[in-house]
Amino acid sequence: MNDPNRLIQWNGTYHLFNQHNPNGPYHGTIHWGHAVSADLLHWDHLPIALAPTPDLPDAARCYSGCAVDHGEPPYRETQCVATSSDELRTWQRSAHNAVIVNPPAGMELLGFRDPSVWGEVGAWWRVLGSGVEGSGGMVALYTSPDLVHWEYEGPLVARPSGMSDPLWTGQIWECPQFSPLGDRHVLIVSIWDAGLSQHTVYLIGRYADQAFTPHTVHKFDLGGDYYAPATLLDDQGRRLVWGWSWEARRAAAQQAAGWAGVMALPRVLTLRSDDSLAVAPAAEVEQLRGAHTRRDATILTPTSSEVLPDVAGDCLEISVEFDCASPDPREFGLLVRCALGHEEYARIGYDRSAGQLFVDRERASLDHECRRAGHGDRCPMEAGNSIRLRVFLDRSIVEVYGNNRVALTERICPSRPDSIGLDLFAHGGSVMVIAVDVWTLDPKQYGRLRESRTEVK
Numbered sequence: 526m527n528d529p530n531r532l533i534q535w536n537g538t539y540h541l542f543n544q545h546n547p548n549g550p551y552h553g554t555i556h557w558g559h560a561v562s563a564d565l566l567h568w569d570h571l572p573i574a575l576a577p578t579p580d581l582p583d584a585a586r587c588y589s590g591c592a593v594d595h596g597e598p599p600y601r602e603t604q605c606v607a608t609s610s611d612e613l614r615t616w617q618r619s620a621h622n623a624v625i626v627n628p629p630a631g632m633e634l635l636g637f638r639d640p641s642v643w644g645e646v647g648a649w650w651r652v653l654g655s656g657v658e659g660s661g662g663m664v665a666l667y668t669s670p671d672l673v674h675w676e677y678e679g680p681l682v683a684r685p686s687g688m689s690d691p692l693w694t695g696q697i698w699e700c701p702q703f704s705p706l707g708d709r710h711v712l713i714v715s716i717w718d719a720g721l722s723q724h725t726v727y728l729i730g731r732y733a734d735q736a737f738t739p740h741t742v743h744k745f746d747l748g749g750d751y752y753a754p755a756t757l758l759d760d761q762g763r764r765l766v767w768g769w770s771w772e773a774r775r776a777a778a779q780q781a782a783g784w785a786g787v788m789a790l791p792r793v794l795t796l797r798s799d800d801s802l803a804v805a806p807a808a809e810v811e812q813l814r815g816a817h818t819r820r821d822a823t824i825l826t827p828t829s830s831e832v833l834p835d836v837a838g839d840c841l842e843i844s845v846e847f848d849c850a851s852p853d854p855r856e857f858g859l860l861v862r863c864a865l866g867h868e869e870y871a872r873i874g875y876d877r878s879a880g881q882l883f884v885d886r887e888r889a890s891l892d893h894e895c896r897r898a899g900h901g902d903r904c905p906m907e908a909g910n911s912i913r914l915r916v917f918l919d920r921s922i923v924e925v926y927g928n929n930r931v932a933l934t935e936r937i938c939p940s941r942p943d944s945i946g947l948d949l950f951a952h953g954g955s956v957m958v959i960a961v962d963v964w965t966l967d968p969k970q971y972g973r974l975r976e977s978r979t980e981v982k
């Protein structure tokens with residue numbers, strides 16, 4: 526090493542940059558080394574800070590210099606475009622980037638990101654997720670003739686974070702998805718608020734004159750592990766949606782596994798007459814069905830257990846219908862990923878007195894570092910004559926569809942290899958199970974399907 530290149534104290538730590546040759550203990554090919562210390566005595570080496578770079582003015586060497594604190598770089602969110610001309614295989618950034626450099630003038634915005642673009646009446650339209658300082662979530666609307674030049678049209682819709690009736694929609698709206706559905710428009714947003722829970726909501730209303738007037742606001746996924754959904758209108762006219770489900774297991778387990786986060790199943794959205802959504806899994810997922818077991822007309826009592834002794838697995842589709850004319854049980858539902866002796870299980874149920882659907886994962890793992898608290902609220906769901914729960918269990922993810930209307934996603938991390946049992950329960954009274962169907966989710970079915978599709982081609 527040679528020259529120190531000025532000490533700088535940054536966030537309470539001393540940084541020493543210095544002249545340094547990584548190629549050997551002699552003067553030549555000079556880089557900038559970097560070491561840090563909290564006490565001026567003990568120093569840790571950090572990776573090289575600057576290296577000579579071909580074709581740049583410092584191609585040969587990086588000689589002495591200094592470092593100054595010029596304040597926090599401003600956190601800027603800009604909008605860029607990329608295009609593809611080879612079946613979406615490779616992408617080229619536009620020479621016009623960034624196509625929107627700054628947020629609209631004169632607005633104190635907390636975010637300016639996650640564009641969603643569509644073409645309509647001879648123009649391109651773009652919504653951006655945002656939040657107004659001191660106010661609440663906001664979606665910004667832009668238009669463009671060519672995807673490059675964008676004009677701000679104004680806020681599409683905003684909602685104060687102080688409003689909590691019927692639900693709270695936070696400070697910043699991420700990942701807005703705006704589209705027509707039936708004779709209404711639907712906006713799905715992901716609620717981000719520092720330090721508070723993140724969840725998804727949708728608003729249904731009318732869109733006219735570049736403004737969206739919502740009539741209703743509801744949670745989109747009733748669970749705690751579903752975020753940033755994105756939608757697509759497919760060639761069958763279906764509005765499909767995919768969401769990201771984050772992990773419940775601890776960080777070290779994610780590191781060891783080498784992956785984190787999954788996409789939930791594709792869901793189809795349809796509009797109901799009360800300005801709410803019906804959310805159901807796309808029909809295609811039924812093609813994964815493997816071995817099938819069915820049990821008809823079973824009475825469950827509070828002492829019933831091991832009702833389905835011959836069914837087990839950690840990749841299952843379960844469809845179960847409970848008769849709501851039965852004399853008054855307080856709660857009923859199913860247990861998935863049950864260990865022998867019920868040392869672990871996740872409870873999926875319906876609380877009839879409160880009219881709420883829930884996934885209770887308090888006992889879902891003996892691993893205390895796995896998130897187990899029921900962070901998804903208990904969620905209102907009307908019973909009707911019966912409650913039909915369709916549950917997709919794929920190892921660590923549980924997706925529950927209630928009466929083909931509402932969806933609830935939770936992650937679990939059972940620790941025992943024998944946590945593969947399935948059971949039904951009733952508390953506070955008996956309930957009639959009209960039918961329960963269980964299929965293994967069978968990846969082999971998927972292989973078979975792909976083959977048959979190839980043959981058709």
Ligand code: FRU
Pocket residue numbers: 638639699700752753
């Ligand atoms: C949503 C989000 C987006 C952002 C991206 C960053 O989860 O926070 O707002 O663009 O993820 O990874």
